[in-house]
Amino acid sequence: MTNVQDLLADAVGSANAVPGADASPDYSRDESLTCTPQTPAFVVRPGCTAEVAAVLRVAGREGIPVTARGSGTSLAGAAIARPDGILVSFERMNAILEIDEANQVAVVQPGVTLTELDAATAAHGLIYPVHPGEMGATVGGNLATNAGGMQAVKYGVTRHNVLGLEAVLATGEVIRAGGRFVKNSTGYDLTQLIAGSEGTLALVTQLILRLRPRLPHQAVVLAPFADAHELTLAVPRLLATGIDPVVLEYVDALTMAALAHAEDMASAVHESAQAYLIVELESRTAERLAEDVVEVAEFLAAQGAADVYPLDRATGRRLLRARERALHTSKAAGANDLLDTVVPRAAMPDFLAEVQRLAADTGSYVIGCGHAGDGNVHLSVFQPDPETRQQLMTSVLRAGIAAGGSISGEHGIGVDKRVYFDALEDPLRTDLMRRIKHAFDPAGILNPGVLFEPAGAMR
Amino acid sequence: MTNVQDLLADAVGSANAVPGADASPDYSRDESLTCTPQTPAFVVRPGCTAEVAAVLRVAGREGIPVTARGSGTSLAGAAIARPDGILVSFERMNAILEIDEANQVAVVQPGVTLTELDAATAAHGLIYPVHPGEMGATVGGNLATNAGGMQAVKYGVTRHNVLGLEAVLATGEVIRAGGRFVKNSTGYDLTQLIAGSEGTLALVTQLILRLRPRLPHQAVVLAPFADAHELTLAVPRLLATGIDPVVLEYVDALTMAALAHAEDMASAVHESAQAYLIVELESRTAERLAEDVVEVAEFLAAQGAADVYPLDRATGRRLLRARERALHTSKAAGANDLLDTVVPRAAMPDFLAEVQRLAADTGSYVIGCGHAGDGNVHLSVFQPDPETRQQLMTSVLRAGIAAGGSISGEHGIGVDKRVYFDALEDPLRTDLMRRIKHAFDPAGILNPGVLFEPAGAMR
Numbered sequence: 001m002t003n004v005q006d007l008l009a010d011a012v013g014s015a016n017a018v019p020g021a022d023a024s025p026d027y028s029r030d031e032s033l034t035c036t037p038q039t040p041a042f043v044v045r046p047g048c049t050a051e052v053a054a055v056l057r058v059a060g061r062e063g064i065p066v067t068a069r070g071s072g073t074s075l076a077g078a079a080i081a082r083p084d085g086i087l088v089s090f091e092r093m094n095a096i097l098e099i100d101e102a103n104q105v106a107v108v109q110p111g112v113t114l115t116e117l118d119a120a121t122a123a124h125g126l127i128y129p130v131h132p133g134e135m136g137a138t139v140g141g142n143l144a145t146n147a148g149g150m151q152a153v154k155y156g157v158t159r160h161n162v163l164g165l166e167a168v169l170a171t172g173e174v175i176r177a178g179g180r181f182v183k184n185s186t187g188y189d190l191t192q193l194i195a196g197s198e199g200t201l202a203l204v205t206q207l208i209l210r211l212r213p214r215l216p217h218q219a220v221v222l223a224p225f226a227d228a229h230e231l232t233l234a235v236p237r238l239l240a241t242g243i244d245p246v247v248l249e250y251v252d253a254l255t256m257a258a259l260a261h262a263e264d265m266a267s268a269v270h271e272s273a274q275a276y277l278i279v280e281l282e283s284r285t286a287e288r289l290a291e292d293v294v295e296v297a298e299f300l301a302a303q304g305a306a307d308v309y310p311l312d313r314a315t316g317r318r319l320l321r322a323r324e325r326a327l328h329t330s331k332a333a334g335a336n337d338l339l340d341t342v343v344p345r346a347a348m349p350d351f352l353a354e355v356q357r358l359a360a361d362t363g364s365y366v367i368g369c370g371h372a373g374d375g376n377v378h379l380s381v382f383q384p385d386p387e388t389r390q391q392l393m394t395s396v397l398r399a400g401i402a403a404g405g406s407i408s409g410e411h412g413i414g415v416d417k418r419v420y421f422d423a424l425e426d427p428l429r430t431d432l433m434r435r436i437k438h439a440f441d442p443a444g445i446l447n448p449g450v451l452f453e454p455a456g457a458m459r
Numbered sequence: 460m461t462n463v464q465d466l467l468a469d470a471v472g473s474a475n476a477v478p479g480a481d482a483s484p485d486y487s488r489d490e491s492l493t494c495t496p497q498t499p500a501f502v503v504r505p506g507c508t509a510e511v512a513a514v515l516r517v518a519g520r521e522g523i524p525v526t527a528r529g530s531g532t533s534l535a536g537a538a539i540a541r542p543d544g545i546l547v548s549f550e551r552m553n554a555i556l557e558i559d560e561a562n563q564v565a566v567v568q569p570g571v572t573l574t575e576l577d578a579a580t581a582a583h584g585l586i587y588p589v590h591p592g593e594m595g596a597t598v599g600g601n602l603a604t605n606a607g608g609m610q611a612v613k614y615g616v617t618r619h620n621v622l623g624l625e626a627v628l629a630t631g632e633v634i635r636a637g638g639r640f641v642k643n644s645t646g647y648d649l650t651q652l653i654a655g656s657e658g659t660l661a662l663v664t665q666l667i668l669r670l671r672p673r674l675p676h677q678a679v680v681l682a683p684f685a686d687a688h689e690l691t692l693a694v695p696r697l698l699a700t701g702i703d704p705v706v707l708e709y710v711d712a713l714t715m716a717a718l719a720h721a722e723d724m725a726s727a728v729h730e731s732a733q734a735y736l737i738v739e740l741e742s743r744t745a746e747r748l749a750e751d752v753v754e755v756a757e758f759l760a761a762q763g764a765a766d767v768y769p770l771d772r773a774t775g776r777r778l779l780r781a782r783e784r785a786l787h788t789s790k791a792a793g794a795n796d797l798l799d800t801v802v803p804r805a806a807m808p809d810f811l812a813e814v815q816r817l818a819a820d821t822g823s824y825v826i827g828c829g830h831a832g833d834g835n836v837h838l839s840v841f842q843p844d845p846e847t848r849q850q851l852m853t854s855v856l857r858a859g860i861a862a863g864g865s866i867s868g869e870h871g872i873g874v875d876k877r878v879y880f881d882a883l884e885d886p887l888r889t890d891l892m893r894r895i896k897h898a899f900d901p902a903g904i905l906n907p908g909v910l911f912e913p914a915g916a917m918r
Binding site for chain 1: 559560561562563564584585604605606607611612615616618619632633634635636637638639640641642643644645646647648649651652655656660672674695698699700701702743747801802803804805830833834835863865866867868869870872880884885887889891892894895897898899910
């Protein structure tokens with residue numbers, strides 16, 4: 001191993017290439033609930049694209065697996081390197097290279113966190129609108145998982161907001177795709193192919209992100225519903241008005257109780273509510289925002305909301321932040337695993353009812369919240385027995401797929417959900433994905449074990 | 460050839476499989492200015508996915524090239540089949556299968572035209588917002604070229620509005636990707652890879668398209684600028700206000716004169732104007748629209764517009780329709796070729812100045828209009844000598860790429876622009892694209908000659 005260690009030290013400098021055993025245990029884990037931490041053989045911290053390329057040339061020559069890591073907030077084990085592998089941490093490639101006002105783009109390195117990007121864009125009156133709940137996540141990690149979050153109902157997910165990238169291929173070659181423009185019909189869209197590929201096709205070293213005007217006025221409306229089914233029916237009707245909410249979240253009664261407890265917001269809990277809809281609105285002017293709040297409140301009341309609370313700015317923000325942290329609340333409460341399946345939003349009520357039936361059948365406990373505007377359902381699964389849990393989760397995901405949905409809406413497959421991906425995804429599709437993987441990475445050194453079985457399975 | 464003819468008749472019925480020589484000459488051409496019409500060996504008109512699959516199985520077995528055709532409005536020769544090939548016309552697969560209000564999607568067959576889709580969605584208060592200027596185009600053709608159009612500044616291009624698809628692979632196997640949802644992180648995004656692939660990866664047999672609320676109020680503001688540079692500077696500033704125009708078009712003085720003449724709208728021509736900005740606004744309420752019109756008018760006046768005309772609905776519509784037909788106006792005026800290059804929008808003024816220098820250097824005449832909001836520049840090239848023209852167009856595209864742009868914003872490469880794609884596109888990128896092509900279509904039967912050289916070049 002000494003030899004590889006020397007080669008990596010040549011590539012990134014000896015201070016930035018250390019044996020995994022000597023590195024912080026943070027590099028061995030991410031935030032998934034079920035993945036076993038694994039100490040990689042090497043941790044490298046490249047400082048520029050050329051150094052990433054040099055690392056990949058070493059890995060390619062030596063046949064060593066390579067896993068990219070942002071800030072390790074993956075929920076699917078996609079940032080945990082193999083014990084014989086190199087972990088490439090992008091922590092030093094964290095520069096915001098340019099906030100380009102005229103073209104409304106940010107040009108950034110992958111290690112930039114959403115918090116850092118938000119501060120930089122705010123100074124220009126712009127915003128990067130993808131907020132997947134964890135502002136400590138990096139934009140590189142966001143790209144790898146095609147992260148979504150609460151504002152996707154208005155602004156789309158990461159793939160809708162990345163216009164171009166620079167990436168290093170498994171060979172160490174550096175490609176660029178896309179640019180500071182939205183329209184492009186010049187061959188296959190490599191940016192969109194690499195987005196969401198979880199580090200299995202290339203290592204991204206620069207991103208061109210689309211920015212939007214940062215609208216100055218926001219308000220939140222909270223609407224408890226006695227009937228969860230009525231809530232989900234109200235969602236498409238609200239969207240049909242053209243009001244264009246920036247957030248449209250579903251929170252079930254149990255989750256709301258937990259959030260309210262954690263945040264000391266007892267007033268948010270409504271006695272007879274089975275579920276809550278949280279609507280955030282934004283506008284260019286305070287007057288229009290106030291009108292929209294009234295219109296949404298009246299609309300939801302007419303759609304069967306048990307009550308409607310327009311929240312003041314501070315309370316609204318706290319509630320949304322609490323909702324973003326619902327995952328951590330679940331973790332703290334002892335959840336055994338998480339799902340983030342997506343179904344057509346109109347299918348949510350039936351799907352959620354089916355989930356409760358499946359939970360009851362297995363003596364499990366499943367609570368949920370989710371992005372009501374786009375059918376992305378987050379479920380916390382409380383079932384300590386691994387076999388029963390896997391059976392339950394398979395049934396839940398099968399029900400989601402039968403309802404026209406997909407396994408993961410935003411967390412990705414990683415290694416953690418591969419058992420479900422293998423069992424449930426159409427083999428015609430995974431076969432095609434394997435051939436694409438092979439076209440990029442014939443030796444299979446990029447994040448093996450993520451999406452596909454490592455090594456042997458590659459053709 | 461009789462044998463293949465029989466096999467195709469078995470696949471789609473004898474009435475729908477005819478030798479190309481017996482079919483209408485329409486099947487031999489598209490709307491590109493420079494592609495030679497070519498009579499295909501066979502024209503087939505499948506009626507369902509299974510028939511498309513059967514055709515592809517025949518083609519695969521016999522090694523016959525296959526080209527898909529919508530309504531033949533390609534501007535790049537991507538829908539012209541090879542003389543030894545099968546043209547698959549999707550004219551019979553033109554059903555709107557569902558307008559799903561709750562999920563705000565349309566499920567359609569590829570042969571549906573934008574006009575048909577617009578009528579169907581209007582009945583539900585919804586709209587498919589991609590309007591690439593030719594409403595007789597089919598959604599299948601739009602997907603193949605990743606069509607854009609004037610409303611992309613607000614709603615994005617085709618790829619941002621297609622959520623899922625069904626497609627037949629070169630093997631005859633049928634895959635499905637995506638669904639009635641926006642969020643998906645379940646392996647590689649095959650929908651996005653097939654979008655814009657110009658019929659070279661698969662034949663699409665069904666699309667799930669994202670719909671939006673059809674806002675009831677529209678208005679158009681026309682602003683002549685004495686200085687084209689000032690116009691392009693005003694664009695990002697207008698977008699930064701958050702007003703979110705649905706159309707933001709640039710028209711140069713010569714093009715406007717031609718449009719005004721063709722449409723009998725002499726009043727639209729402003730004496731001292733070098734260029735015109737056309738802004739379309741839309742809103743949920745008439746009051747807000749009226750406020751926005753005033754705000755935009757005042758804003759543009761402050762940004763140096765020589766004048767600002769809020770147009771009545773009828774005049775505004777006529778002007779936008781004329782702008783959409785600018786291409787046909789150019790054709791009628793004898794343009795020899797067209798470009799639709801894209802550059803970062805802030806690079807437009809310098810790029811347009813460079814284009815005029817290059818035109819003057821070669822004794823050519825280049826007029827332009829374009830999508831100011833997204834840097835997509837449409838140029839009509841008047842230069843009868845093919846060699847000089849190719850030289851000029853290469854220089855123009857090279858200048859666009861040097862400015863951070865790309866060869867085609869929305870028309871695609873087809874066979875028509877392949878000479879430029881070969882000469883100017885980064886070989887690392889085209890090599891990767893060739894490997895992706897090979898992963899989908901190892902025998903190279905899908906639209907050979909489009910994007911890549913046919914046959915021999917495939918690995």
